[in-house]
Amino acid sequence: MKNKILKSALALATLGQLFLTSAAIATTEVPVTIIHAGSLIDSTSDKVIKNASVIITDNKITAINEGFTSGSSEDTVIDLSDYTLMPGFMDMHTHISSQNSGPASYMEAFTLNEADYAIKGVMYAEKTLMAGFTTIRNLGDGNNETVALRNAINKGMVKGPRIYTAAKSIATTGGHSDPTNGRSKSIMGDPGPLQGVINGEAEARKAVRQRYKDGADLIKITATGGVLSVAKSGQNPQFMDDELNAIVATAKDYGMTVAVHAHGKEGMLRAIKAGVTSIEHGTYMDEEVFKQMKKHGTYYVPTIMAGKWVAEKAKIDGFFPELVRPKAAAIGPLIQQTLANAYKAGLKIAFGTDSGVSAHGDNALEFVFMVEAGMKPIEAIRSATQNAADLLNISDTVGTIEVGKLADLVAVKGDPLKQISLLQNMNFVMKDGVVYKNM
Incomplete structure (x- = not known):
């Protein structure tokens, strides 16, 4: 009987520790910047990716997701759904x-x-x-x-x-x-x-x-x-x-x-x-x-x-x-x-x-x-x-938009592959994770 009580106590303690650890992780999670790109040219190939989310933590790209990822209330979401996102x-x-x-x-x-x-x-x-x-x-x-x-x-x-x-x-x-x-x-x-x-x-x-x-x-x-x-x-x-x-x-x-x-x-x-x-x-x-x-x-x-x-x-x-x-x-x-x-x-x-x-x-x-x-x-x-x-x-x-690389990103409204002159009217500029232009 004593052994059963001891085992239960240890299990509860372990479970409590698990909750504490999870809570600690949740409270120390770093806010991210999420860019919703209508079109994404990552420069690794000729492929153009439609409706993608680029996740940036500090100054680096940490994820590239299909679709538009929803962020938490602590995250910064940049809507470029009408734009083409490219490497700087x-x-x-x-x-x-x-x-x-x-x-x-x-x-x-x-x-x-x-x-x-x-x-x-x-x-x-x-x-x-x-x-x-x-x-x-x-x-x-x-x-x-x-x-x-x-x-x-x-x-x-x-x-x-x-x-x-x-x-x-x-x-x-x-x-x-x-x-x-x-x-x-x-x-x-x-x-x-x-x-x-x-x-x-x-x-x-x-x-x-x-x-x-x-x-x-x-x-x-x-x-x-x-x-x-x-x-x-x-x-x-x-x-x-x-x-x-x-x-x-x-x-x-x-x-x-x-x-x-x-x-x-x-x-x-x-x-x-x-x-x-x-x-x-x-x-x-x-x-x-x-x-x-x-x-x-x-x-x-x-x-x-x-x-x-x-x-x-x-x-x-x-x-x-x-x-x-x-x-x-x-x-x-x-x-x-x-x-x-x-x-x-x-x-x-x-x-x-x-x-x-x-x-x-x-x-x-x-x-x-x-x-x-x-x-x-x-x-x-x-x-x-x-x-x-x-x-x-x-x-x-x-040089490319890939996980682990610096967040140097630019965007123009429309499709520069159909109208290359659009690149002369830059709408969005991010260098090293910092937004310098967003209009």
């Missing part, structure tokens, strides 16, 4: 601390200070985020201001996309992005690796190490002439093989990728064979270049917007210096066809705009041009999500 977009070629405004832009190096560019960066960063771009690569600045901007955004001090910056890009003497091009002899000086100008293998290594010391996330080099620099050629090769090999090998030692501005074929081929990560612009690509890029797994970042913008502005007397104008007129109109050819050739393509040439906040216009060039809308979207994340080596955290 990623622009792989920006210059976030400046914006071309014609003749005045060429004077800014003489009239503006580091603080001026930093303030501009704060303004342009918020515009970019509100346009639906939650991550960007910044491929060149003047004073490492984008390193400070990146850090301020990461600390929550200012609003902006997640930034991966190359800081000051690397050029050769007189090459595209030599900051003293076009200056008089009295103020030209002789910039070196500290300023991002190199000659020879040793200086190439030093310049990469200096970028690392400055806090850069990756390396950007200008392997050929460019359009907007005050220099004659827009496409000649500007690095020798030993310099390129030194840059790539040193960058690899420091865990950094290498993005390459290039218009001319020979400069591209040298860079690709050295093992760079991506070719930007790529205007004069041909079948030989396509073959080498596929062999080496090199990404292509087209920047059609920049090409169209400079071609249009080249028609305006006095907008560009006379040395720049013919380059803009010749090179600018070609990039969209280059993308069409690259797409047919099966290259890996990541989204990039070169914003800072054209206006920040207009980034999504690039989608329209990509589709005009022959890409399917779903593939253009994937270039700015899954492909861009792969290029940045961050596909384990962003």
